[in-house]
Amino acid sequence: MKISYNWLKEYVDLNMSAEELANKVTLTGIEVDSVIHPAAGLKKIVVGYVEATKPHPDSDHLQLCQVQISADETVQIVCGAPNVAAGQKVIVALPGSRIANNEKIKKGKLRGEISNGMICALQEIGFSDDVTPQAYADGIYVLPATAEVGQPVYGYLGMDDAILDLEITPNRADALSMRGVAHEVAAIYGEQVHFPAVKLAEATKPASTVLQVKVDDVQDAPSYNLRVIENVTIKPSPLWLQRRLWNAGVRPINNVVDITNLIMIDHGQPLHAFDYDQIGGQTIEVRRAQAGEKLTTLDGNDHDLTPDDIVIANDTTALNLAGVMGGLGSEITNKTTTVILEAAVFEPTHIRKTAQRFNLRSEASSRFEKGVNRTDVLTALDHAASLIADLADATVLAGRLAPTAITPENVTVTVSTKRINQVLGTTITTAEVKAIFERLGFGVTEAAGVFTVSVPPRRWDIAIEADLIEEVARLYGYDRLPETLTASASTPGLLTPRQKLIRRLASNLEANGLSQALSYALTTADKAAAFKLKASQPTSVDWPMTVDHATLRMNLISGLLDDLAYNAARKQQNVALYEQGRVFLKQHATTVRPHELEYLAGAITGDWQLGAWNQPAQPIDFYQLKGIVVSVLAEFHLTTAPEFVATARHQDMHPGRTADILVGNQIVGFLGQIHPRIGKQYRLPATYVFQLDLEQLLALEAQLVVYTPVARYPAITRDVALVVDETVTNAALEATILAHGGAYLTDVHLFDLYAGRHIDAGKKSLAYTLTYQNPAATLTDAEVTTAFDKVIAVLETEHGATIR
């Protein structure tokens, strides 16, 4: 809401600077986004009088104008505007002046002819195209004949004003008007508002002789009021009115339309003007649209109406979308001679829905949605009618046509000084509180610190005690409230074990060289469904902004691959990322709300070991990644060790380089290389990923760390190299060794894997170090040999192993 300071001063006595006012208003309740001084930066721009023009001898469109710029000085100015003519009062930027965008105007020559400055269009002195009157949009602006030659133009154009741009929150719709803001400012400074009385002269002819009005459902339009105005002359508004409009950001159109806009800005009451001769008949009806009914609005768009839409209609046809937009055909034109003026209160929800459905949010509809000052509806209507009478030389017929009417009533709310201080933590006195309510213009009675406050309808945002406490707090000043740290019972501020573990996982991965990523949870349907750990139906939003962000992820890997691809496209080939976040799973397509599960995933592409002067680069491989995953899993201290089982069940993963991670019989995750087909889609080289279901892992049994004394007796090791078939896994061999290693076997360590020369085709050699230790005594060689030989024998029979 753009507030003209000059206009505001007509309603409240104010003498501080606009900036000071803006700061005070901001700190008291309504944020002032900016203060604009339209004339700021402009210099030496004056009223000129065009005495004569003649064509430029060397141009087909330039004119040589003789322009009087002071009582005794006339100069030549070259002008290219099509509408320049002798006899006009114009805006002249003198040599040495500054116009918009800090541009400097100098005396110069245009195609050989001297030009002593410039005749300006409104846009050239800082007006936006949005507010420039249509007649002057493509040419210079013509000032009224009364403008005084040689005087600065700013006052004539309202540019000596200061404009406060207010950010009105939805609850303070009362401040969407000059009068509402005047009340607010008056309360802040303890001043009184003074609004001039409306003097309306009515003709003797009653309006009811030319128009019948009906409201179908009083709920839809609890207050509906029309006036009929005859003998209207449509013409441009006087300059004082135009300046108010453009300073409020509204383009002047013609007197009748401008008056409806002016009244909306002044009173906050939207008005609508119909051309009486174009409504088709003598009846106006407020009713619901019929299914299938059509209406073309002012903007030329056709709409299919529904019974949810309130319309203003004649006998048969909808004319307007009530409170939202007028229809094409009954609007005010240059030929209009009789005007129907409407001031109403419409049901907010329907206005909001209609405006939303047809995408027709307007200044009017947003006011009807948020509410209007019900005490001011009739005043606004009469004020407009009187202005039309004055400015369009018109006659206002007698009487309002008002099939519905409301009696606005004050709302009574009680609050005590004690309660105010209890909520605010203050020691405000009863007298101070009383003074605040009085400044706000509320009726107030007080007994023993308890106030009964009578709130006028112009502050329809106030209904309960908390609302009054806010009024007291903001007028008392938020800056005057003390700052305390509460004295109530202390509470433990601790992360839960789950929160702590998740933080530890992050630290672990970062220490292992992976950086944390945060990807989009909404992605494409395909990416959402890839890399699933378990079957799930997708969850999609109803009206996505784009297909790229339409479906909730059911895995974290797709997002990480997007990230890697983003990096790769920017020549960042060696990237290791992880993400901890939620996936959204549900079993049945009919379920709406998915389960939200915490997952952890990682993705590594390019070189894991970076090449350096002392080491070769090494691309990421399965075993590097497995080492990282094992390190992460170790954080859980699971009582059952995780197993890695080869799998080809993941269609987005390399079938030979992927393992499911099992704890007992639960699949808690997987790791491996992404399928080269997927790699190609993302334009990534060999990329390795893992994904863990933290919910499952967190639910598994974990063991507390228990200290075992460090053994005091020496350990004995035995190395063995086993030649087995290629298909025999390390896990199988280790399991056998551990199962048959005897009581003193404490560790099995694979230290070599070999296939090739000296090993038969189809075979491989695995070499292990077995460590034996007796915590209670020194082991003898004989004891170890017995145990060792027994294991070897089992390996030979169970796995066909031969000792190398």
Add this chain to the structure above:
Amino acid sequence: MSSLQEKLSALQKQGIEEIKKSDDLKQLNNIRVNLLGKKGPITEVLRGMRDLTKEERPAVGSFANKVRDALTDSIETRKQALEAAKIEHQLAQEKLDVTLPGTPIQQGTHHVIMQTVETLEAVFLGMGFKVVLGYEVEEEKYNFEKLNMPKDHPARDMQDTFYINQDILMRTHMSPDEARTLEQHDFSTGPMKMIGPGRVYRRDTDDATHSHQFFQMEGQYIGEQVTMADLKGTLSFAIRQFFGAERKIRFRPSYFPFTEPSVEVDISCFKCNGAGCDVCKHSGWIEVLGAGMTHPNVLKAAGVDPVKYGGFAFGLGIDRFAMLKYGIDDIRQFYQNDIRFLSQFN
């Protein structure tokens, strides 16, 4: 002096000369063997003691031992010197170019959004708040209804919502957690103090200043004696912890459906220190969070008596905090995960 003693003196003199001249350990060892070994001259001389008289023997014997000791000491001294020299020499050979780069160790970084979350969490944990994590896919009633935003409330326009269906939506703010926690809290165990950080979603087109996904943190403190002065004290403390003790803080009225009175909190601009610049849009102030005293309707909706209990709630944008603190100018960077971006925040 007997001739034996003279011989020994000569041997000592000659031996010490040789020891001094020796310049490697092997040579020194040879000298030792030659001088003091079983076949060496000293042994030889001592063998000649058989020919001496009983009276002469002790003096010569004692003298011989002194010579032997002197030579042994001398050898030992020389040995240490030579060993030291050898090590010196070896170390001189082992000199490195210490300016060569160290072997690269991969180190990941914590995302700046999570760093911001955890910094704030630490501040509030220290004040006795707990961290509550709610649902990203929420029920409409927790996202709006129970927060004093019934259907058709104009404030819903402030938040464009991704709906799954008419009852289920992507949460548009972190306040639903407050409503849920409030419902579950048992006030006989003390006041309710919680913060809830997490992802929120808005129907927005992504650009430098808008993102359809971002992070917020909300907090709520409800008890029997919690005042707006406590709101100011708590939030001032937290903001100064995060943005620096020298920041000026300003509280001004605002509007949120779920609080009354409502507060917007500004800090003095850290670029211009209040003088006015592009960062603060020439106001000298930067808006950092919204807060207020929890609306009685919110308490009632959660089954909490608004006469007995009251308190404050606040909400802040994690992305905005991070952008302000580090001068990040494009919100999309948080979710593109360019490694050159991520790795700066280590």
